[in-house]
Amino acid sequence: MDVKTTRISQPQLDGQFACCDRIAAYWQSLGQSPTAYVETYGCQQNEADSEKLRGYLAQCGYAMAQGAEGADVVILNTCAIREHAEQRVFGNLGALTHTKRRHPGQKIFLCGCMAGEPSVQERIRSSFPHVDGVFSTHHLWRFPEMLLGVLEGKKRLFFTRDEAGSIAEGIPQARDSQLKAWVSIMYGCNNFCTYCIVPYVRGRERSRHPEDILRECRELIQSGVKEITLLGQNVNSYGKDLDCGVDFADLLEAVARIPGQFLIRFMTSHPRDASEKLFDTMARNPKIAKHLHLPFQSGSSRVLKAMNRHYDRETYLAKVAYAKKVMPELVLTSDVIVGFPGETEEDFLDTLSLIRQVRYDSLFTFLFSPRPGTPAAKMEDLTSKEEKNRRFDRLCALQNEISAQIHSGYVGRTLTCLVDGRDGDSLTARTEGGRLVRFSGDDALIGSYQAVTITGATTWSLTGRL
Ligand code: SAH
Ligand code: SF4
Ligand code: F3S
Numbered sequence: 084m085d086v087k088t089t090r091i092s093q094p095q096l097d098g099q100f101a102c103c104d105r106i107a108a109y110w111q112s113l114g115q116s117p118t119a120y121v122e123t124y125g126c127q128q129n130e131a132d133s134e135k136l137r138g139y140l141a142q143c144g145y146a147m148a149q150g151a152e153g154a155d156v157v158i159l160n161t162c163a164i165r166e167h168a169e170q171r172v173f174g175n176l177g178a179l180t181h182t183k184r185r186h187p188g189q190k191i192f193l194c195g196c197m198a199g200e201p202s203v204q205e206r207i208r209s210s211f212p213h214v215d216g217v218f219s220t221h222h223l224w225r226f227p228e229m230l231l232g233v234l235e236g237k238k239r240l241f242f243t244r245d246e247a248g249s250i251a252e253g254i255p256q257a258r259d260s261q262l263k264a265w266v267s268i269m270y271g272c273n274n275f276c277t278y279c280i281v282p283y284v285r286g287r288e289r290s291r292h293p294e295d296i297l298r299e300c301r302e303l304i305q306s307g308v309k310e311i312t313l314l315g316q317n318v319n320s321y322g323k324d325l326d327c328g329v330d331f332a333d334l335l336e337a338v339a340r341i342p343g344q345f346l347i348r349f350m351t352s353h354p355r356d357a358s359e360k361l362f363d364t365m366a367r368n369p370k371i372a373k374h375l376h377l378p379f380q381s382g383s384s385r386v387l388k389a390m391n392r393h394y395d396r397e398t399y400l401a402k403v404a405y406a407k408k409v410m411p412e413l414v415l416t417s418d419v420i421v422g423f424p425g426e427t428e429e430d431f432l433d434t435l436s437l438i439r440q441v442r443y444d445s446l447f448t449f450l451f452s453p454r455p456g457t458p459a460a461k462m463e464d465l466t467s468k469e470e471k472n473r474r475f476d477r478l479c480a481l482q483n484e485i486s487a488q489i490h491s492g493y494v495g496r497t498l499t500c501l502v503d504g505r506d507g508d509s510l511t512a513r514t515e516g517g518r519l520v521r522f523s524g525d526d527a528l529i530g531s532y533q534a535v536t537i538t539g540a541t542t543w544s545l546t547g548r549l
Contacts, residue, residue, distance in 0.1 A: 095224075096253055106234060119158070120157050124171070136226060157182070166454075191216075216233055216240040217242070220284070262309050264311050304345050310501055332358065347372065352375060374517050419449070419478070421434070443485065450475055494539065504529060
């Protein structure tokens with residue numbers, strides 16, 4: 084699937100910045116200070132995109148509001164991964180008719196993965212007349228142009244033309260945290276797992292140039308960021324479209340060479356492309372967190388084939404064994420789908436036995452949700468909803484037991500943690516493996532790495548003392 088990645092040119096971006104200037108001038112001429120609210124659903128890719136939208140909005144003169152009530156601009160940055168996620172968005176979108184009635188100047192936009200679905204675009208056109216604009220992820224870089232158009236009284240705008248996808252460098256980002264930063268290294272996905280809608284709504288895989296990524300990381304670290312998470316749907320295939328001889332392991336190594344005390348994380352690794360070179364690179368570099376999120380989806384090779392995952396149970400387990408061998412302290416987390424069409428009790432038992440064998444720190448568990456347009460949505464599915472729910476509960480019970488055991492194993496150990504905030508009486512911190520730790524201490528510690536001795540554990544979190 085060779086698609087030439089196009090890069091948005093500087094004049095094209097300058098055109099957007101000119102729109103920002105005109106929007107800021109418009110509000111100045113009215114003598115008003117506008118506000119905006121961006122609500123983010125779904126994964127870190129959307130979080131990262133929302134930071135760009137807030138960056139653009141700041142450049143247009145908007146201050147950020149805490150909610151939709153009274154805001155001059157409301158953007159819902161949506162997720163399409165499961166039906167439930169979409170229903171929530173439609174519910175919240177409907178509720179915006181009320182905020183708009185109370186503040187008729189309010190401009191409402193829908194973007195993100197749902198905006199890439201033709202059926203959603205249709206539904207907005209026919210049933211949500213209060214929405215002023217819809218733009219898919221391919222068109223995010225054109226948001227100022229859309230906002231200006233809407234403010235100038237153009238009728239509803241849809242920037243949803245399906246494009247191969249491009250890369251825009253230089254969009255301003257208003258980052259949520261001074262301590263932790265998302266850095267997208269690539270966009271889109273080529274894998275077409277049969278259950279998944281992402282390749283349809285986010286387009287083909289395209290990698291940012293290593294120099295652009297490294298420049299961004301250097302700037303972040305210089306500004307005091309302590310943790311960088313490199314983002315992509317399948318980070319292990321980074322660089323394949325660039326032909327510049329840099330793969331994901333090389334990129335990790337290059338980021339780790341940037342001077343300063345910081346930790347590198349990454350999401351998500353597809354098991355097919357996870358290589359020994361990657362694990363060796365992780366093992367060798369103290370700045371790369373010894374945490375691997377390696378979604379397995381199912382423990383049954385038959386189901387994995389139907390999912391088009393391109394690995395089987397044995398290959399997955401062999402990769403995990405190698406990773407654990409070179410990183411004995413490795414924290415493993417994963418995603419799993421229960422109730423894929425045709426999953427038998429035997430297939431499900433394979434999933435349970437894989438979980439028992441690997442012993443994940445924690446799992447993201449999902450009930451299969453048919454996504455219109457994907458191959459799995461058309462597969463015969465004879466298992467009842469009740470049976471799927473029972474399997475789901477059995478799986479969660481097993482994982483909770485394992486998580487609790489692993490957590491109690493932490494008690495008595497001293498771990499280096501990044502203190503990231505306060506929650507009530509305690510400070511919160513994250514271990515290298517991403518575990519939440521609570522302990523008492525002074526706010527001055529926020530933003531520093533501290534050695535914390537673990538004194539207690541539950542299924543979900545750890546408690547400790549300095
Ligand atoms: N690119 C990542 C996954 C991104 S989506 C990867 O391949 O690992 C996050 C998770 O949502 C997936 O790992 C999968 O477990 C789940 N998921 C995706 N589509 C789903 C669907 N149709 N029904 C249920 N879960 C789904
Ligand atoms: Fe979806 Fe598969 Fe791509 Fe992950 S790798 S985003 S599950 S198609
Ligand atoms: Fe959802 Fe899109 Fe992420 S579908 S999980 S927000 S890539």
